[in-house]
Amino acid sequence: MIFQETPFQYFSFWDGIEMGLYFIIVGYFFLLFFYFLFLRYRTSKKPYWLFFSLFFVCFGLGRVFFIAYYFYIPELYVPVPGNGAEVVALLMITYRLATFFTWMGTACAVGVLGILLLPPDTQPQQKTEGKSKEGWFKDKNNRKIIIRIVMIFIPIIIGILALILPDSLFMDPDFNADYGVSVDLITVQFGSWTYPIGRFLLNFIFMPLSVVFIPFIFIYLAWKTFGVLRKSYALNAFGFLLYFLGRILQGALDVADLPHLRASLPPLIILLALLILVMANNYEQLK
Numbered sequence: 629m630i631f632q633e634t635p636f637q638y639f640s641f642w643d644g645i646e647m648g649l650y651f652i653i654v655g656y657f658f659l660l661f662f663y664f665l666f667l668r669y670r671t672s673k674k675p676y677w678l679f680f681s682l683f684f685v686c687f688g689l690g691r692v693f694f695i696a697y698y699f700y701i702p703e704l705y706v707p708v709p710g711n712g713a714e715v716v717a718l719l720m721i722t723y724r725l726a727t728f729f730t731w732m733g734t735a736c737a738v739g740v741l742g743i744l745l746l747p748p749d750t751q752p753q754q755k756t757e758g759k760s761k762e763g764w765f766k767d768k769n770n771r772k773i774i775i776r777i778v779m780i781f782i783p784i785i786i787g788i789l790a791l792i793l794p795d796s797l798f799m800d801p802d803f804n805a806d807y808g809v810s811v812d813l814i815t816v817q818f819g820s821w822t823y824p825i826g827r828f829l830l831n832f833i834f835m836p837l838s839v840v841f842i843p844f845i846f847i848y849l850a851w852k853t854f855g856v857l858r859k860s861y862a863l864n865a866f867g868f869l870l871y872f873l874g875r876i877l878q879g880a881l882d883v884a885d886l887p888h889l890r891a892s893l894p895p896l897i898i899l900l901a902l903l904i905l906v907m908a909n910n911y912e913q914l915k
Contacts, residue, residue, distance in 0.1 A: 638702050642891040647699045649895035650691060656902055657688030664909075679739035680909065686733030693726035705807060712807035719803070720795045727798075727830065731787030734838055735780050737868070741845045742776035744861075786834055790826070797826030831879070839872040863908030870901035 664681035668674075701722060705715045790798065796814045801824060804811060815822040846865035850858045874897035881890035
């Protein structure tokens with residue numbers, strides 16, 4: 629269907645520009661993954677760089693699935709019986725995978741913050757007698773490890789739930805009309821406005837919390853440090869803030885029906901954010 633004489637039914641000029649910019653972003657994501665994995669982590673063996681490299685590859689994979697979700701899969705729809713349900717099923721699988729990898733990337737970003745906020749205590753501690761649980765928990769480093777694991781597992785659990793919970797929680801409410809399907813959505817309602825509750829939690833609760841939490845922690849670290857580290861943490865905060873701003877603008881401009889701004893402004897902001905993140909993590913003191 630997608631390779632018929634008129635292959636693109638819904639693909640506009642602005643869609644082509646937007647998709648091209650996001651392909652550049654994906655390429656940059658994978659380039660940064662290899663850079664931080666092989667040039668930073670391989671030489672230093674520091675978990676910081678491992679988490680940072682995995683952050684880029686996870687967000688890159690998530691963006692690949694979002695490109696398929698927004699640009700390619702809708703072209704498979706033709707108004708014949710059964711086709712709409714197949715296209716919606718494929719859209720939902722792609723959306724789930726995109727969301728899952730995005731939250732895996734968020735988990736990696738939280739892993740970076742855990743290392744910076746709770747670094748291992750280098751001062752020798754008095755060994756506790758025996759191997760009891762009480763003795764293990766008295767070790768400050770062990771307590772820090774537990775807190776880091778809990779911090780990382782929160783976004784992982786969100787990503788897994790987005791992967792396994794039913795479509796009625798996450799499906800775009802326009803799909804019923806656009807693809808001729810009938811799915812009873814589980815919605816949240818505010819006045820006359822209704823929205824699928826799972827999608828509402830992801831877009832209006834968990835994502836804003838990430839937008840606030842990650843840059844705020846880097847700002848806190850910048851406030852607590854001096855010199856080059858302060859500049860690095862401040863740039864990290866600004867870079868993450870710009871990245872999330874670009875993602876939020878993509879949805880906002882889509883609702884506002886401004887295709888020219890939606891096609892160019894969010895991806896350009898994301899590219900700028902990635903450039904700032906690279907600058908922030910190229911100080912020699914962080915090697």
